[in-house]
Amino acid sequence: MKNFEFYNPVKVIFGKGQISKLKENININNKIMMVYGGGSIKSNGIYEQVKTSLADHNLIEFGGVEANPQYDTLMQAVDLARKEKVDFILAVGGGSVVDGTKFISAAINFDGDPWTILSENKSFENPIPFGAVLTLAATGSEMNCFSVVSRGSDKLGFGHPSLFSKFSILDPEVTYSLPEKQLGNGIVDAFVHVLEQYLTINVNSPLQDRFAEGILMTLLEEGPKVIHVKDDYESRANFMWSATMALNGLIGSGVVHDWATHMIGHELTALYGIDHARTLAVVLPSLLREQMDKKLNRLDQMAQRVFKITEGTPESRAKECILMIEDFFNSMGLPTKLSVYKVNEEEIPKIIESLKSHIPVNLGEHSDIDSEKVNRILMAAL
Amino acid sequence: MKNFEFYNPVKVIFGKGQISKLKENININNKIMMVYGGGSIKSNGIYEQVKTSLADHNLIEFGGVEANPQYDTLMQAVDLARKEKVDFILAVGGGSVVDGTKFISAAINFDGDPWTILSENKSFENPIPFGAVLTLAATGSEMNCFSVVSRGSDKLGFGHPSLFSKFSILDPEVTYSLPEKQLGNGIVDAFVHVLEQYLTINVNSPLQDRFAEGILMTLLEEGPKVIHVKDDYESRANFMWSATMALNGLIGSGVVHDWATHMIGHELTALYGIDHARTLAVVLPSLLREQMDKKLNRLDQMAQRVFKITEGTPESRAKECILMIEDFFNSMGLPTKLSVYKVNEEEIPKIIESLKSHIPVNLGEHSDIDSEKVNRILMAAL
Numbered sequence: 001m002k003n004f005e006f007y008n009p010v011k012v013i014f015g016k017g018q019i020s021k022l023k024e025n026i027n028i029n030n031k032i033m034m035v036y037g038g039g040s041i042k043s044n045g046i047y048e049q050v051k052t053s054l055a056d057h058n059l060i061e062f063g064g065v066e067a068n069p070q071y072d073t074l075m076q077a078v079d080l081a082r083k084e085k086v087d088f089i090l091a092v093g094g095g096s097v098v099d100g101t102k103f104i105s106a107a108i109n110f111d112g113d114p115w116t117i118l119s120e121n122k123s124f125e126n127p128i129p130f131g132a133v134l135t136l137a138a139t140g141s142e143m144n145c146f147s148v149v150s151r152g153s154d155k156l157g158f159g160h161p162s163l164f165s166k167f168s169i170l171d172p173e174v175t176y177s178l179p180e181k182q183l184g185n186g187i188v189d190a191f192v193h194v195l196e197q198y199l200t201i202n203v204n205s206p207l208q209d210r211f212a213e214g215i216l217m218t219l220l221e222e223g224p225k226v227i228h229v230k231d232d233y234e235s236r237a238n239f240m241w242s243a244t245m246a247l248n249g250l251i252g253s254g255v256v257h258d259w260a261t262h263m264i265g266h267e268l269t270a271l272y273g274i275d276h277a278r279t280l281a282v283v284l285p286s287l288l289r290e291q292m293d294k295k296l297n298r299l300d301q302m303a304q305r306v307f308k309i310t311e312g313t314p315e316s317r318a319k320e321c322i323l324m325i326e327d328f329f330n331s332m333g334l335p336t337k338l339s340v341y342k343v344n345e346e347e348i349p350k351i352i353e354s355l356k357s358h359i360p361v362n363l364g365e366h367s368d369i370d371s372e373k374v375n376r377i378l379m380a381a382l
Numbered sequence: 383m384k385n386f387e388f389y390n391p392v393k394v395i396f397g398k399g400q401i402s403k404l405k406e407n408i409n410i411n412n413k414i415m416m417v418y419g420g421g422s423i424k425s426n427g428i429y430e431q432v433k434t435s436l437a438d439h440n441l442i443e444f445g446g447v448e449a450n451p452q453y454d455t456l457m458q459a460v461d462l463a464r465k466e467k468v469d470f471i472l473a474v475g476g477g478s479v480v481d482g483t484k485f486i487s488a489a490i491n492f493d494g495d496p497w498t499i500l501s502e503n504k505s506f507e508n509p510i511p512f513g514a515v516l517t518l519a520a521t522g523s524e525m526n527c528f529s530v531v532s533r534g535s536d537k538l539g540f541g542h543p544s545l546f547s548k549f550s551i552l553d554p555e556v557t558y559s560l561p562e563k564q565l566g567n568g569i570v571d572a573f574v575h576v577l578e579q580y581l582t583i584n585v586n587s588p589l590q591d592r593f594a595e596g597i598l599m600t601l602l603e604e605g606p607k608v609i610h611v612k613d614d615y616e617s618r619a620n621f622m623w624s625a626t627m628a629l630n631g632l633i634g635s636g637v638v639h640d641w642a643t644h645m646i647g648h649e650l651t652a653l654y655g656i657d658h659a660r661t662l663a664v665v666l667p668s669l670l671r672e673q674m675d676k677k678l679n680r681l682d683q684m685a686q687r688v689f690k691i692t693e694g695t696p697e698s699r700a701k702e703c704i705l706m707i708e709d710f711f712n713s714m715g716l717p718t719k720l721s722v723y724k725v726n727e728e729e730i731p732k733i734i735e736s737l738k739s740h741i742p743v744n745l746g747e748h749s750d751i752d753s754e755k756v757n758r759i760l761m762a763a764l
Contacts, residue, residue, distance in 0.1 A: 001619045003397025008390070014636065015385025204616045206603060207624050210596030218589045234586045237383045241636070242589050250632075254396065254623070 001205045001254040008249050010143045011167040018171050019133055022053035025167045030088035032059045033081050035101050037093045039063060044177035046135055050092055060084055068269060069100030071151035078107045089130035095139025098132050102147035102163045105130050118149055118156040132168040137240040138186030140247025142168035155270040172236035180227055184332035185277035187223045190243035192280040199298045200365040201256040212251045216306045218242045223332055260363035261287050267355045274341050281334040285326045286381035290373055294366055338381045348378045383587045383636040390631050392525045393549040400553050401515055404435035407549045412470035414441045415463050417483050419475045421445060426559035428517055432474055442466055450651060451482030453533035460489045471512035477521025480514050484529035484545045487512050500531055500538040514550040519622040520568030522629030524550035535736060537652040554618035562609055566714035567659035569605045572625035574662040581680045582747040583638040594633045598688045600624045605714055642745035643669050649737045656723050663716040667708045668763035672755055676748055720763045730760045
């Protein structure tokens, strides 16, 4: 196990009817800005639950944050918050709204061009505290301090320990109204978050391994129920908690990380507007095959422990493991081929160029994924 | 899954050489009281590492906290802290020193008789912040907000969310100097902590189950290496992290708890001075047999998933599971019979009387363990 620091002060309030606890978790003297997305919270009852709980609080609203939160939109929220002297933000939405809220929180008191927080990793002071009501299980943003923001063809991440949510309310019932596509995306997103921290280098971390495998097995079991059984509280709850645990720092403590799939995927979202999880479903299997020699032992461990494949050789089990991952993504409604999105061979140089402009170093846990490898990964993913 | 709240703001600083980070984790203006136990930290080099890192800090010392921290001793520390206007406490020790520090922290600014914090669950304000350097993996106190304090034949617990450590430094190397007995105690203590939250009622919580099973399997694998392989960093690290995760609120979120073994065990420690973990090793197997009808499905799940017992019936697997648990405790050097400690049948009414005086209600996840059942459990444990 590697040395590590683990710190996660988010208060998670989990379960049925918990949105009603908002009022006791935000000081009555706060000037609150509620941030949300495209307005689905108004048709599914969540907006009403929030307003009811905070009926006595001082609340303004900012709606319209996009699925990949756009810098220009977030800056409108920053302007409003500055003007209204907001001192608490309430994110009501999925990962994009929470990510966007983190940026708004950091930008409000930032002296200078807030874009440089993203583009130059500029440090910021006195972020505005915020809480979250999660409406979509997927990204883990409700229990980590990272954020991804988009501007044109730039999709950039940042993070800071001061950007943990004060509280995050996770009511599995809010997912009942989600379309199948968003549920499938969420399941695959969480699944790949685990793999980015698990299918890397063996550093003798049996507990982290088993926690990661526990999340994977739970997603494999609960995923089909989430997609096919309507309003099943238990499967929604188990999926929601799994997605949070997939990226809250816990399974990543003391181990080696990859994240190359995410870095390549971000370019596909920025250039072609493909949903985040769908980019991961396309890139990951191809990347695993490209890196087979380096990841063989971990893929074999996953094959045996997660998919219960015991026959064959390490090589055959590792290959079967990748096939099983692809099957799972497909069964959740996510294609694993880039051509589905009409991205063809001629686009690949552009993708690589954009990736290089954002991350001018090699990717992956061995820092060995260079442009040539990215080219092979994308070619094989077509 | 049940509704739950999860909150754990402890910053864990884990790994080799991390004690040197003390200086950057305590404000230079703090008046620090370092609290420790019987003085072993002076022979194993930990004391020196702490003093070196805090060479420029304002530090006073209080040594002599016992294995089961005694109220009278802790009150001496409270007096010293009040006199010296201490505003930060540094616990350097195992679970007892950290537990004792939590009580000191709560008592310093308490207006009234501090014993009532324990005896009457009196609330307290403005606890003094504290940090910890853990020297013994076992209780999880370094990452939870609970504490157990002894006074004569009373061994009482308390807890509050304001009593989380600001930071806890976990350097697995500090365990190299521990005697085999303390290592075995620590492994069994952590193992039973998991079982108190796992062998209860099935509430459809597959992720919590797998995390619990992951800790159990890791302790089963690493335990023998911890006991028999000298100075093996990896097994010490995996054991230490497992013990912390066994009782930091995570695997207990959203599930039903038991804790009857602990409640009965506390009486055995208070009355006969038997080490905490050793009381658990005696009580647990007997309690599991007494509660076999209620715990059958969970014992069967543990048999299959943790001990890989696939043959037989649910009943036979559950029975074998208890035998395997006993074997493990014995292999860690902990007896599973009360008679080893010269506690015989005549003592049992006294134990039950004392238990009733401390906890006047039935125990266990079904609240069905009454005095008659405790009697049968102890008789079978003789």
